[in-house]
Amino acid sequence: MSEVLVLVDSNSLADGKITKPTLELLTIARRLGEPSAVYIGDPSGSGEAPAETLAAYGAQKIYVIDDTDVSDYLVAPKAEALAQLVEKTSPAAVLIPSGGEGKEIAGRLAVKTGSGLITDAVDVQPGPDGTAVTTQSVFAGGYTVQARVTRGTPIITVKPNSATPEQAPGAGTLEDFPVTISEAAKAAKVTASEPRKATGRPELTEAAIVVSGGRGTGGDFSEVEAFADVLGAAVGASRAAVDSGWMPHAFQVGQTGKTVSPQLYVAGGISGAIQHRAGMQTSKTIVAVNKDEDAPIFELVDFGVVGDLHSVLRAATEKVTERKG
Amino acid sequence: MDAMDIVVCVKYVPDSTADRRFEADGTVDRAGVDGLLSELDEYAVEQALQLKEKDAGASTVTVLTVGPERATDAIRKALQMGADKAVHVVDEAIAGSDAVATSLVLANAVEKLGAWDVLICGMASTDGSMGVVPVMVAERLGVPAVTLGSEVEVDGSTVRIRRDGDVATETVEATLPAVVSVTDQSGEARYPSFKGIMAAKKKPLETWSLADLGVDAELVGLSAAWTEVQQTEARPPRTAGQVVADEDGSGAAALVEFLASKKFI
Numbered sequence: 001m002s003e004v005l006v007l008v009d010s011n012s013l014a015d016g017k018i019t020k021p022t023l024e025l026l027t028i029a030r031r032l033g034e035p036s037a038v039y040i041g042d043p044s045g046s047g048e049a050p051a052e053t054l055a056a057y058g059a060q061k062i063y064v065i066d067d068t069d070v071s072d073y074l075v076a077p078k079a080e081a082l083a084q085l086v087e088k089t090s091p092a093a094v095l096i097p098s099g100g101e102g103k104e105i106a107g108r109l110a111v112k113t114g115s116g117l118i119t120d121a122v123d124v125q126p127g128p129d130g131t132a133v134t135t136q137s138v139f140a141g142g143y144t145v146q147a148r149v150t151r152g153t154p155i156i157t158v159k160p161n162s163a164t165p166e167q168a169p170g171a172g173t174l175e176d177f178p179v180t181i182s183e184a185a186k187a188a189k190v191t192a193s194e195p196r197k198a199t200g201r202p203e204l205t206e207a208a209i210v211v212s213g214g215r216g217t218g219g220d221f222s223e224v225e226a227f228a229d230v231l232g233a234a235v236g237a238s239r240a241a242v243d244s245g246w247m248p249h250a251f252q253v254g255q256t257g258k259t260v261s262p263q264l265y266v267a268g269g270i271s272g273a274i275q276h277r278a279g280m281q282t283s284k285t286i287v288a289v290n291k292d293e294d295a296p297i298f299e300l301v302d303f304g305v306v307g308d309l310h311s312v313l314r315a316a317t318e319k320v321t322e323r324k325g
Numbered sequence: 326m327d328a329m330d331i332v333v334c335v336k337y338v339p340d341s342t343a344d345r346r347f348e349a350d351g352t353v354d355r356a357g358v359d360g361l362l363s364e365l366d367e368y369a370v371e372q373a374l375q376l377k378e379k380d381a382g383a384s385t386v387t388v389l390t391v392g393p394e395r396a397t398d399a400i401r402k403a404l405q406m407g408a409d410k411a412v413h414v415v416d417e418a419i420a421g422s423d424a425v426a427t428s429l430v431l432a433n434a435v436e437k438l439g440a441w442d443v444l445i446c447g448m449a450s451t452d453g454s455m456g457v458v459p460v461m462v463a464e465r466l467g468v469p470a471v472t473l474g475s476e477v478e479v480d481g482s483t484v485r486i487r488r489d490g491d492v493a494t495e496t497v498e499a500t501l502p503a504v505v506s507v508t509d510q511s512g513e514a515r516y517p518s519f520k521g522i523m524a525a526k527k528k529p530l531e532t533w534s535l536a537d538l539g540v541d542a543e544l545v546g547l548s549a550a551w552t553e554v555q556q557t558e559a560r561p562p563r564t565a566g567q568v569v570a571d572e573d574g575s576g577a578a579a580l581v582e583f584l585a586s587k588k589f590i
Contacts, residue, residue: 011492074497075460076469100456100473100490107457110425111464116551117424119455133555138454139345144558147351151551187469188503191485192496203491209589231589242510249475249489249510255341255451256365256509264589274342285587286563287580293568300563303583307571315577320590323581 002092003036003061004029005085007078007105008054009097011203013039013071016046018053020206023165025095025158026057028124030168032132033092036061038085040078041071043174055172057165062174069181075101076185079108084179086113086153093132093149095124098157106157115152122162122261122282132156140255140274141281160205161261196250204234204251209264210283212236212253214276216269216290216309219246223313224268230320236260236280238270254279268309272297289313328383329442329479329501333373334431334462335366335388335403337396338452345452351554352421352547353452355393362399365447367406367514372477372507373445374407374515379479385409387438391419391430397530404525405517411528412438416535421547424453428461430545433538435466443484446506448473459506469499475510 006025012018022037029035037059043051054062063085070077082105086094094109096102098120110117123135132154136145149155204210211233213224221235228235237247239254253260255278265283270276272288272295280286281300288297293306305312339345339358346354362370370388377384388403388411390396400411414434422430435444444463449456463470474486474497484505485498517525535542543549569579584590 014492076464079464103456104460104470104472107424107455107460108464110457110551111428111461114551117455117457118552119457137560139452140341142345142560143347144560145347145351145554146556147552147554149551150553184467184469188471188497188499190495190497193493194495195493196491231584239509249508250491255454256448264584264587278341281560281563285589287583289576289580293570298568299565301568302566303580304566304568305571305576305580306568307576311574312571312576312580315574316580319577319581320584323585323590 002033003089004033005036005038005082005089005091005094006059007038007082007094007096007102008040010101012050013041016043016048016050018050020165021097021160023057024160024163025097026054026059027163027166028158029095030058031124031126034060035170036063036089036091038063038065038082040065040081042066051172051174055170056167058168058170059172060170062172063177064174065177065179067179067181069186070179073186074188074190075104076108076188077181079105079112080181080185081179082109083112085177091153093154093156096155096157098159102157106155110155113152115155116149117155118147118149119157121156121158124156124158124162137282140278159259196248199235201228202232202234204236204253205258205260207234208262209233210236210253210260210262211266211268212238212270213241213268214238214270215240217241217246219244220310221246223310223317226317227266227313230317238276267297268313270297271295272300328380329376330440331373331376331384331386332435332438332441332444333369333386333388333403333408334444334446335370335390335399336363336450337361337390337392337399338363338450341451347557350421350547351557360395360398362402363447363451365449365451365509368507368509368511369445369447370403370406370408371514372511375512376443376477376479387412389431389434390414391427391434393420400530401525402517404528405521406515407521409528411530412533413530414533414538416542418535418542418546421550422545423550423552424455424457424461425551426545426549428458428465430535430538430540431458431462432465433540434533435462437533437538442501443479444502444504446504448506448508459504463504468502468504470504470506471497471499472506474505474507477505477507477511
């Protein structure tokens with residue numbers, strides 16, 4: 001059985017605590033072959049035992065690329081390292097978490113290895129001949145597309161929430177993989193970094209419930225945040241709210257922000273422009289509160305309330321709190 | 326700052342507010358839907374023009390696109406906004422190309438342009454939305470890429486961007502020549518002025534074929550794509566559910582009942 005390389009996402013590498021998207025990729029990798037995790041850094045350097053977690057979710061091998069030439073720079077050295085690993089292992093596929101960095105690593109890797117690339121898969125299954133067939137959601141969620149790579153090593157970036165992580169013990173054999181990084185790959189570097197303050201809420205793209213606010217909040221997100229907290233949800237925002245400077249861009253749901261596909265999406269004071277729909281249309285259940293009964297968001301909802309979002313969400317937060325006792 | 330040769334890559338895409346479709350061969354229907362300059366590329370044109378304005382107009386902004394005949398609409402818009410000249414790579418063999426092939430054509434076109442300093446792209450197209458072409462072009466040209474910038478500045482031979490990431494706001498820099506991609510947070514794109522619209526008619530527009538670039542037609546197009554679309558399917562429209570009016574707090578009660586019935590509470 002061929003190996004399937006899974007690049008451990010950079011959020012996991014920050015503190016060694018393996019996040020859900022990486023576990024999802026390992027679960028998907030098992031459908032296609034034998035999962036091998038690729039860990040950039042030193043997995044024994046944290047108290048979180050990342051190697052044990054990766055093995056518990058099916059990693060037969062864990063390639064360790066512990067080289068400051070890779071970890072200290074942007075995407076280009078990571079793509080070079082992966083290309084060298086692809087050459088050595090001839091994997092059945094390379095699975096990479098979809099995100100700004102993941103897609104760029106994948107793009108460079110595709111050119112380097114002469115391979116086809118599929119981005120933003122929401123599902124990956126083995127086709128009749130065992131090769132990976134991907135499902136993507138395109139045109140603002142209006143279409144689903146099934147595709148496969150026909151040349152080289154299938155390089156596939158996969159969105160969060162595309163599989164349910166399943167434990168399946170693997171050997172988790174650690175293997176150091178030495179790499180050679182070119183000077184050219186180190187030409188772009190991060191010269192300053194200011195960490196964003198943690199919100200304590202779930203990560204937007206991974207959350208089971210998302211509560212978002214838009215222009216209708218008038219800049220006051222307190223009811224949106226309170227409702228999110230009582231539901232254990234992540235907070236999102238429309239482009240209008242972000243453009244107004246009310247919320248940072250990292251919270252934006254939509255075509256140029258995050259695409260979310262939670263079990264429940266609550267839109268407060270969001271009209272539902274195509275730009276926003278592109279980012280949330282595939283949510284399982286959609287609920288909206290908006291003053292304007294003609295807002296296009298109501299065409300999408302499973303349940304909608306025409307009313308003031310501040311008073312409706314405030315009262316709803318109280319009622320949910322009461323129910324919880 | 327010395328005068329720079331700035332190249333902006335733009336894409337002609339089906340209007341994202343229109344009813345977009347696929348052809349029977351799995352390619353995007355680019356004929357039956359009105360096209361325009363991808364909105365996300367307007368931000369790239371804007372940043373190019375702002376760099377030019379910072380050196381009192383000494384720099385040159387060249388618009389580069391790969392696309393069908395009608396992609397001249399996208400070029401014209403960029404010229405109307407203020408770009409100096411344009412190159413349109415058009416060749417029937419290119420139709421159906423994937424990102425890998427598109428980056429090959431773009432990289433060869435950039436090399437044919439001669440010396441350049443900054444290559445600016447939008448963060449992604451509004452149709453394919455992959456967001457990988459900027460780094461693929463950088464990879465092929467062997468130059469650094471600084472991507473997803475919400476602020477761009479050039480300081481001597483260094484390009485520096487601010488990137489608002491999920492966990493941190495970073496400053497990323499590279500030595501020129503370099504590829505830069507910008508987000509929709511980089512600053513509103515200007516509208517063409519009447520003067521700009523008139524001036525655009527006289528601006529140089531060159532049309533290049535694959536032969537002009539020395540790119541083998543066998544390497545591009547649908548038949549050479551390294552990925553294959555097997556099936557496209559329109560998602561069934563969501564059926565609108567129940568919408569209630571909030572009267573004296575009834576809305577919140579109904580909302581909570583709904584959430585409880587779906588076991589979210």
